[in-house]
Amino acid sequence: MNKYLQIHPDDNVLVALQDLPGGTPVQFNGTSLSLVKDVPAKHKFMLTDLQTGDPIVMYGVLVGKATEPIFKGEIITTGNVRHDSSAFHEKDKSEQWNKPDVSRWKDRTFMGYARRDGQVGTRNYWLVIPMVFCENRNVGVIKTAFEKGLGFAPPEMYNEQVSDLVNLYKEGNLEAIKTYQPPSVTETAKRNNVFTNIDGIKFLTHEGGCGGTRQDAEALCALLAGYIHHPNVAGATILSLGCQHAQVSILQTALRKLNPAFDKPVLVFEQQKSKSEFDMLSTAIKETFLALVEANKMERSPAPLSRLVIGLECGGSDGFSGISANPAVGHTSDLLVALGGTSILSEFPELCGVEQEIINRCVSENTAEKFIRIMRAYENRAESVGSGFYMNPSPGNIKDGLITDAIKSAGAAKKGGTSPVVDVLDYTEYVTKTGLNLLCTPGNDVESTSAEVGSGANIVLFTTGLGTPTGNPIAPVVKLATNTRLAERMPDIIDINTGPIISGEKSIAEMGEAILEFVIKTASGEITTKAEQLHQDDFIPWKRGVSL
Template sequence: MNTFLQIHPDDNVLVALQDLQSGTEIGFNGSTIKLLKNVPAKHKFMIADVQAGDPIIMYGVLVGKANEPVHKGEVITISNIRHDANAFHEKEGNIEWKKPDVSKWKTRTFNGFHRKDGQVGTRNYWLVIPLVFCENRNVGVIKTAFEKGLGFAPTEVYNEQVQDLVSLYKQGNVAAIKEYKAEAMAAAGKRNTVFSNIDGIKFLTHEGGCGGTRQDADALCALLAGYIHHPNVAGATILSLGCQHAQVSILQASLQRLNPAFDKPLLVFEQQKSASEYAMLSDAIKETFLALIEADKITRQPAPLSKLVIGLECGGSDGFSGISANPAVGHTSDLLVALGGTSILSEFPELCGVEQELINRCVEKDTSDKFIRIMRAYESKAESVGSGFYMNPSPGNIKDGLITDAIKSAGAAKKGGISPVTDVLDYTEYVKKPGLNLLCTPGNDVESTSAEVGSGANIVLFTTGLGTPTGNPIAPVVKLATNTKLAQRMPDIIDINTGTIISGEKSIEEMGEEIMEFVIRTANGEVHTKAELLNQDDFIPWKRGVSL
């Protein structure tokens, strides 16, 4: 295994692939670099001396500038360099794309749920949605009733643990409590024994719908409409209080914009028009059960891979993200695009510094102009409240080698592969064109994942270097570890280990193809992701305030 890597021939830093000790001599390009300090794995050290103000280049782009002289063999840190990135401007020229060989997948299909509007789902869910936080409790009542009654309730291993502890306490055996160890239980998958073709009922509780701006309510309704319109959803039950900003009429208008011929079952119950809370909930449960009977009649049928829409996401990133998992996912995205499918790259604060490349990859100038407009407005809004994209890296990112936003962004953008950008979507806009789509979202894991699914992603590929359990209520989230240590340490949340790229066991292309096969099996329903097995149903709408 190599101990270091130069990602791009123009880079003036090398990446440590394992912990390197101070005094170690590195042979590089015919010269010797003596490390001046310990360099932890994932961190970077200088190839040559730089002076204060000199550029730091990584991935072939500007990712920072030196705050002070930084010597050859010295590790770069948040103290000795600062964030900086190249400016961007209008589209210049066109980029030729050589499609990858996809002959082995040309005739492949997946078994999905076909909707009347032509979309194909990888799952078949029913949604229960409150239009305002006031209805969250009522949604909880319905959730308890349906999950227990239909067999969708999560594994009760922790309830059993508490019962054991109570029993020991009543016996006065505190010593046994201290020594108690619960037996690990594998998370259960689909447990429903009533409806064989329904994957579950999902409950999209949130803290919005009223009390914010009218724009917040409009955005919330647009996002919820995206979930109802989504191919993984058979229909929805809506609970409304009645007086909130997020009115039923706004939701219905959002659905009509997505599909003027929208005809999925939409059951609406408004508490302020009901005889009582009991009457409303009883009716909601009865009508939902009748709708589930119809939804269960939908069965999986073959569909071309071009019907897949994949979200490209990262969270808990580390210094290996841009070397292993992200480029591997990028190759998977390119394969899908070459097959006529669709991928969505989001997290606009994490595209800082690579904007010009993405602009030049846009097929149409109108598309690139839209990207420029959204990016500049987002950055300006962040700066107006004393923030900025440069504040995006988290403490965990920094600790594991992503010390500037531009370093993080240059690696994060690799998830989008090298295919042309066919469309740019603002938050809550739904995919219309196959190919690589750019979607405006924050870098926040759950806000971004929630948005990708709301824009049509029926599977999400989520890379992580530090580990995160993030999932989604209706779309399978495939978790990919950037390094083998993480995959071994957190096997209950990791689906695929791309650390074999770092060790040299597999190439980026080989791993990308392996991911593609996993995606097909997941789309078929053969595989349930770890996030699905753990019932990790994360859903956070973005209020369009500053969130990085």
């Protein structure tokens, strides 16, 4: 295994692939140096001497500047480096794309749920949605009733553990409590035996719908419309209080905008027009049950891979993200795009520093201009409240080697592969063009994943270097570890280990191809992701405030 790596020929830093003690001799392209201090795995050290203000280049782009002299062999930290990135401007050239060979997948299909509007789902869910947070409790009542009644409820292993502890306490056996070991988990998810073609009923509770701006309410309705319109959804039950900003009529307008011929069943119940809460909930449960009977008639059938729409997401990133999981996912995206499919790259704060490359990959001037306009507006909003994209890296990111936003961004952008950018979508806009799409979202894992699915992703590839449990209510979220240590430490949340790229056992292309095979099986229902098994149904609408 190599001890260090230069990612791009223009880089003046090397990445430590393993813990390197101070004094370790380094020979690289005719340059000899010794490490000044210990360099932990994932961190970077200088290949040349720098003076104050000199640029630091990684992934072939400017990622920071020295705040003091840095000697070759010295680790770069937040103490000697500050964020910096190159300016960007209008499209000045067109990038040529070399499509990967996809002949082996040309005739492959996945088993999906074909909807009348041409979309194909990878799952078949029913939604229960409150229009306003006032209805969250009522949604909870319906959730308890249906999940227990139909067998969709999460496993009660923790309830059983508490019962065991209570019994030991009643017996006065405190020593047994101290040494108590919970029974091993042999089954993490129950399967209903009533509606065998329905994967579950999902409940999109939230804290919005009223009390904010009218724009917040409109954005929430647009996001909810994207979920109802989504190919993984058979229909929805809507609970409305009646007086909130987020009116049902706004939701209905948003649905017609997505599809003028929208014809999925949407059952609406308004509490302020009901005889009583009991009457509303009882009626909602009965009518939802009847709708489930119809939804259960939908069966999986073969669909071309071009009907797949994958979201490209990362969270809990580390210093290996940009050299293992992210470029591997990028290759998977390129394979799918070459097959006529679609991918969505989001998290605009994590495109800082690579804007010009993305602009030049846009298929048209209009597409590039839209990206520039949204990117600058987002940055300006952040700066207006005393923040900025430079504040995006989290303490966990920094600890594991991502010390500036530009370093984090240059690696995060690798998820988008090399294919042309066919469209740029503002938040809640739905994908309409095959190929690589950019979607404006914050870097917040759940807000971004929620948005990708709301824009049509029927499966999400989520890379993580530190371990993030994020899932989604309606789309399978495939978790990819950037390193083997994480995959072995958190096997309950990790689906794929891309660590073999770091060890040199597999190439980025080989891993990208393996990921595509996993995607096909997951989309067909042959594989249930770890997030699905854990019922990790994360959903957070973005209020368009400053969230990085």
